[in-house]
Amino acid sequence: MKTAIVYASNHGATESVVNQLAGLLAGEPAEVINLRKNKNFNPKGYERVIIGGSIHVGQIQKPVKQFCIRYGNQLINTKLGLFICCMYTEEQASRQFELNFPEILREHSSSNKIVGGTFNFEKMNWFEKVIVKKVAGVNQTISNIDDSKIREIAEEMDRN
Numbered sequence: 439m440k441t442a443i444v445y446a447s448n449h450g451a452t453e454s455v456v457n458q459l460a461g462l463l464a465g466e467p468a469e470v471i472n473l474r475k476n477k478n479f480n481p482k483g484y485e486r487v488i489i490g491g492s493i494h495v496g497q498i499q500k501p502v503k504q505f506c507i508r509y510g511n512q513l514i515n516t517k518l519g520l521f522i523c524c525m526y527t528e529e530q531a532s533r534q535f536e537l538n539f540p541e542i543l544r545e546h547s548s549s550n551k552i553v554g555g556t557f558n559f560e561k562m563n564w565f566e567k568v569i570v571k572k573v574a575g576v577n578q579t580i581s582n583i584d585d586s587k588i589r590e591i592a593e594e595m596d597r598n
């Protein structure tokens with residue numbers, strides 16, 4: 439099955455989830471597409487598409503949002519998976535997921551997941567560090583990526 443994993447990542451957390459996921463999916467190797475580097479990627483001809491991004495001040499990356507809007511009609515004819523990386527958990531995380539992916543795609547998707555995230559202080563600029571310190575009270579790199587959620591995406595996408 440021809441599979442594309444499309445994503446955007448600010449500090450590498452989503453990218454590492456994508457690479458892990460690509461290694462777990464059965465069948466023909468998935469193509470991994472960074473939407474910031476490949477702005478014109480068209481999912482035509484792909485039978486499975488997984489879309490991932492991370493949340494920064496409530497918003498997923500713009501290229502991810504634009505991809506969902508531009509190719510919405512095509513995406514509802516594929517086996518679809520959606521995930522976000524973020525540091526909020528439970529209801530706040532679910533709300534962010536709902537606000538950042540269109541309802542039509544969420545309802546069509548075979549796998550909707552929140553996989554956790556990483557505050558990567560080595561990669562943040564000074565302004566991001568200030569925001570994270572202020573809002574989350576964190577001043578060093580921490581990660582709560584949930585590998586079991588990544589395995590669940592692969593299982594749900596491999597299911598018939």
Ligand SMILES: Cc1cc2nc3c(=O)[nH]c(=O)nc-3n(C[C@H](O)[C@H](O)[C@H](O)COP(=O)(O)O)c2cc1C
Pocket residue numbers: 446447448449450451452453491492493494495496497523524525526527531534554555556557558562566567569570
């Ligand atoms: C400046 C900044 C703002 C953030 N805002 C949010 C937020 O609003 N909600 C949230 O759940 N996580 C937030 N996060 C956490 C990121 O979603 C998390 O670090 C994620 O793993 C980043 O993934 P990436 O490295 O692929 O971009 C924020 C992180 C930074 C650095």
